[in-house]
Each structure stands twice: as structure tokens, then as C-alpha cells.
Amino acid sequence: MSDRNEVEIIPASADPGAAAASEETDAADELHSMVEQPAKVMRIGTMIKQLLEEVRAAPLDEASRARLKEIHRTSIKELEDGLSPDLQAELERLALPFTDESTPSDAELRIAQAQLVGWLEGLFHGIQTALFAQQMAARAQLEQMRQGALPPGMTPGPESQTGHGQYL
Numbered sequence: 001m002s003d004r005n006e007v008e009i010i011p012a013s014a015d016p017g018a019a020a021a022s023e024e025t026d027a028a029d030e031l032h033s034m035v036e037q038p039a040k041v042m043r044i045g046t047m048i049k050q051l052l053e054e055v056r057a058a059p060l061d062e063a064s065r066a067r068l069k070e071i072h073r074t075s076i077k078e079l080e081d082g083l084s085p086d087l088q089a090e091l092e093r094l095a096l097p098f099t100d101e102s103t104p105s106d107a108e109l110r111i112a113q114a115q116l117v118g119w120l121e122g123l124f125h126g127i128q129t130a131l132f133a134q135q136m137a138a139r140a141q142l143e144q145m146r147q148g149a150l151p152p153g154m155t156p157g158p159e160s161q162t163g164h165g166q167y168l
Helices: 016-034 038-057 062-081 085-094 106-148
Strands: none
Touching (some): 038 062, 062 085, 062 106
């Protein structure tokens, strides 16, 4: 720069901290776009898991099997409202509906509920993995910001170091 009044503009892409922040925002956006209503999905998943435990514990009569069939159908519909279109399509492919004519057997209900619980647990593990990656990106960004905050010639280390910069 020849003139002291000129200002050099550094593009955001040249700043490693900005790149890490952008990646963290992208990960958060991707996570939110997959599960638009995470609290709703968690509540329904917990309910379905509890229902599976109840179904395993007690024999079911015709009326309770019909009720569980309806709960299963409603739960899937409610889950789809909180998911991205990709996850909705995946859930529809995996959770085949019961036929309208007959009441499912105990075994059919257990299998359908277990399948849904397994799918939801996989979804939750995916969410946890994405959150962990997001936290690691934030830590890396913070560390880069700390490294950039030190004056030239200083290195991070114990505070008892005697050096205070470059000697001329």
C-alpha cells in the first residue's frame, strides 16, 4: 500500500476462522433441515419405545391390537411432519402400513414397533454424530482464534516464559 489512508480488504475466504464458522453454520443448517422439529420427533420416539415395552410385557386382545395399529399409523404420520422430505420417504419405504381389513397379530405389532424404534434410534445416533462434529468444528475455530490472538513472536505455553517477543 503506497498511501497510508488506503485500507486493504481481506476476503472472508482468506480467514480460516470464517471458514470454520461457515462450516459450523452449514452443519447446523443441514441438521435442522433433516429434522425440522427435533423435540416432536424425540417425544414421539420416546412414546413409541415405551409402547414397545408395554406390548412385550402383556398379551393383547383384539381391541388393544386395533388401538396399537392406529397409534402406529398416527405416530408415523406425526413423525413425517417433523422430518425432511428425504427422511419422510425413507420412513415410508421402511414402515409398511398394516392392511385396513384385519387387526394385526401381537407378533406383527411387535415387529412393526421394533422396526420403528430401531429406525428412530438410528436417526438419533445420526443427530448425535452431527452435533458432535459441529462441536468439534466450533472447538477448532476457537483454537484458531486463540492462536491468531497472540502477538507476533509469542507462542502459547506456560505464563512463566521469559521471552516477550522478537529481539532485534
